[in-house]
Amino acid sequence: xxxxxxxxDYATLSYMEDVLRRSHKIKxxxxxxxxxxxxxxxxxxxRTEPVKMQKVDEERNAETWMPSKKRCKMNAxxxxxxxxxxxxxxxxxxxxxxxxxxxxxxxxxxxQYGTLQQYSAERHENHVxxxxxxxxxxxxxxxxxxxx
Amino acid sequence: xxSVVMVALLPIPIKNRSIPQKWLDEQxxxxxxxxxxxxxxxxxxxxxxxxxxxxxxxxxxxxxDGSFRHCKPVLAAWLAECPEYSDLHHxxxxxxxxxxxxxxxxxDYVPPDKQQPRRDHNQYxxxxxANAKAANAKLLSRHVDRxxxxxxxxxxxxxxxxxxxxxxSMQIGMLDHLQKWIFHFIKAHERLEKYNALWLSVPAYHDLxxxxxxxxxxxxxxxxxxxxxxxxxxxxxxxxx
Numbered sequence: 001x002x003x004x005x006x007x008x009d010y011a012t013l014s015y016m017e018d019v020l021r022r023s024h025k026i027k028x029x030x031x032x033x034x035x036x037x038x039x040x041x042x043x044x045x046x047r048t049e050p051v052k053m054q055k056v057d058e059e060r061n062a063e064t065w066m067p068s069k070k071r072c073k074m075n076a077x078x079x080x081x082x083x084x085x086x087x088x089x090x091x092x093x094x095x096x097x098x099x100x101x102x103x104x105x106x107x108x109x110x111x112q113y114g115t116l117q118q119y120s121a122e123r124h125e126n127h128v129x130x131x132x133x134x135x136x137x138x139x140x141x142x143x144x145x146x147x148x
Numbered sequence: 149x150x151s152v153v154m155v156a157l158l159p160i161p162i163k164n165r166s167i168p169q170k171w172l173d174e175q176x177x178x179x180x181x182x183x184x185x186x187x188x189x190x191x192x193x194x195x196x197x198x199x200x201x202x203x204x205x206x207x208x209x210x211x212x213d214g215s216f217r218h219c220k221p222v223l224a225a226w227l228a229e230c231p232e233y234s235d236l237h238h239x240x241x242x243x244x245x246x247x248x249x250x251x252x253x254x255x256d257y258v259p260p261d262k263q264q265p266r267r268d269h270n271q272y273x274x275x276x277x278a279n280a281k282a283a284n285a286k287l288l289s290r291h292v293d294r295x296x297x298x299x300x301x302x303x304x305x306x307x308x309x310x311x312x313x314x315x316x317s318m319q320i321g322m323l324d325h326l327q328k329w330i331f332h333f334i335k336a337h338e339r340l341e342k343y344n345a346l347w348l349s350v351p352a353y354h355d356l357x358x359x360x361x362x363x364x365x366x367x368x369x370x371x372x373x374x375x376x377x378x379x380x381x382x383x384x385x386x387x388x389x
Contacts, residue, residue: 003318004378017260024257030329095255098230099321101244102312104258109312120314121228122371 003106003116013107020103031093054081156186180235187236188298195301229316237269237299237306240291246307248290267292267307273300319374327377330385331363343388350380 002016054077058070110116194207209219228236233245243251247264258264267290275283276294287294299306312318334343344362352358356376369377 003312003314004375021257021259027255029333094252096252098242098244098254099317099325101249101254101258102230102246102317103322104260104263105244105246106312107260108263112308113311116312116314116318119311122315125315 006115006117008110008115013110017107020107027095031095156190158182158186180238183235184238184297188296191298191302194303195298229313233310237267238272238293238295238297240293243291246310250289251291266305269297269300269306270303272297276300315371319371319378320369323374323378323381324369327363327381330381334385334388337389339388343384346384346388350384356380 002012002019005012054074057073057077106116113119206218206220208216211217230245231241233239234241234243237245239245242254243249244254244264245267247266249258249264272287272290272292275287275292279294284294331343334340344364347362348359350356350359356379357373366373
């Protein structure tokens, strides 16, 4: 919200910096959601080994265990597997993407050029869309040449 | 004060995701070259080669009264998205176009007094022209691609001119990520029903459009909707926890 302010002073900029610092402190809560496709696939591949162990354990003790104990053991195994998968995902996850870093330049840019709202691309995009509609799509020959 | 003047509309090739990755890479490379060539022609009067006095920052400009004067034109800032900046500046993808921060440190908090040095495109031109092993290693460590780029031939600090694009970097950038993280957090803590109910109950107050769909039912968000959402997101999340 601070980034969208129409005007800034030293106080609002210091609030903005403070919010950014605090958000970086608590960002690890969402670390699990930052795991990439490869990390997710690797983590899911880990599932096979504990599942095998679980089956062996079940077969070995099938006769001696009561149904309630069996259910309890199975739940414990499931918890263990999901915990291991989450742990693996978290180890590979990070927040290293450009937009996360760009936030650290915002305060500096406001000092340099003024509020961010006046430089939003929203207005320009509308302008380009309107012009494109007026001019029309480029002839096919040009776009084909570009593709080649 | 600033204004926008349309100089050129570059053709956008048709997106086709079913073609092989190799062709897509070739297409991307061609697009990059076309963009650089178009900008080279536009910015040619400002380059070092065109004006010998440009090293000092001044240009001999033919004025309307027929006489030459020493002028100092200032290249204004422009707006683009992160991948577009990478194409414009001949950088690798997924790097900061403003400072020389490494790819592995993009997610870390950087205090204002400990920022990495700005990207100096004139220095990149020298390194690229040198074509030596050490120079190439330096470029590689800064995630810079070799080759001609018109911004490396302009006598100014190009990385100072860039401005944050609020729509792409914040509204449909970070807010989108944040919304997804919050949604999964709330789902994991079994508060989704309450969250959806609160989401739908946001009234049409002060230009807010009334909600007809919950967050997960909306397939695509645009900039205006994200901007609106930033106004009530905090309240909805706080109440649902």
